[in-house]
Amino acid sequence: MTGLPLLPDRTCGGCVECCRYIPLDLPELAKPTGELCAYCIDGAGCGVHAIRPQTCRTWFCVWRVVELSDDWRPDRSGVIVRPDGLQDGEITLYVIERTDFLESDDFFDTVVHWLDNDIRLALSIPGPVGTYPVRAVVTDYLKQAITAGDRDLFDRLVAYSLDSLANHAWQPDGVVARYAVGETPS
Ligand code: SF4
Numbered sequence: 001m002t003g004l005p006l007l008p009d010r011t012c013g014g015c016v017e018c019c020r021y022i023p024l025d026l027p028e029l030a031k032p033t034g035e036l037c038a039y040c041i042d043g044a045g046c047g048v049h050a051i052r053p054q055t056c057r058t059w060f061c062v063w064r065v066v067e068l069s070d071d072w073r074p075d076r077s078g079v080i081v082r083p084d085g086l087q088d089g090e091i092t093l094y095v096i097e098r099t100d101f102l103e104s105d106d107f108f109d110t111v112v113h114w115l116d117n118d119i120r121l122a123l124s125i126p127g128p129v130g131t132y133p134v135r136a137v138v139t140d141y142l143k144q145a146i147t148a149g150d151r152d153l154f155d156r157l158v159a160y161s162l163d164s165l166a167n168h169a170w171q172p173d174g175v176v177a178r179y180a181v182g183e184t185p186s
């Protein structure tokens with residue numbers, strides 16, 4: 001949950017990436033990491049919107065609460081900016097797809113802005129469906145490129161960080177899919 005007010009003029013549009021990449025393990029709805037929720041209409045949104053679980057009503061990515069450009073929308077950028085840690089000065093960029101956006105001026109300028117404001121930055125990637133994502137804090141690692149004013153080095157360090165994370169030994173998240181929203185508990 002973000003605990004922060006949503007931007008009034010912003011909607012998820014066709015993005016459904018949290019319904020795919022954020023695991024749930026609730027009595028009425030469990031889905032492993034990376035499995036698109038069976039209630040989701042891909043590219044459109046929730047098929048059980050009126051009765052969706054409370055967690056789905058309160059979890060939003062940071063793109064819904066902070067003035068990032070439209071290009072940051074997760075299904076376009078390939079990056080879900082996770083809300084956890086935000087209020088403690090930490091941002092996790094959950095890179096669900098490696099797109100050209102990661103080499104854009106928008107991405108670079110935003111990361112520089114965050115680091116200049118003493119925000120700790122982590123990169124994270126999902127593994128195969130049903131495994132925990134991996135994550136590493138990269139604040140100081142990326143700062144060396146920013147301090148040196150070396151944009152090419154910054155791009156290389158981001159890519160190298162993601163390559164390193166991808167070599168991780170993936171651990172099962174243990175979530176067994178269960179779709180029982182709207183069913184009467186027995
Ligand atoms: S990842 Fe963000 S923009 Fe995409 S559906 Fe979830 S809350 Fe909406």
Ligand code: SF4
Pocket residue numbers: 018019029037038039040041045046047048049052053056181
């Ligand atoms: S119930 Fe709806 S909002 Fe919740 S994960 Fe499934 S599709 Fe997304």
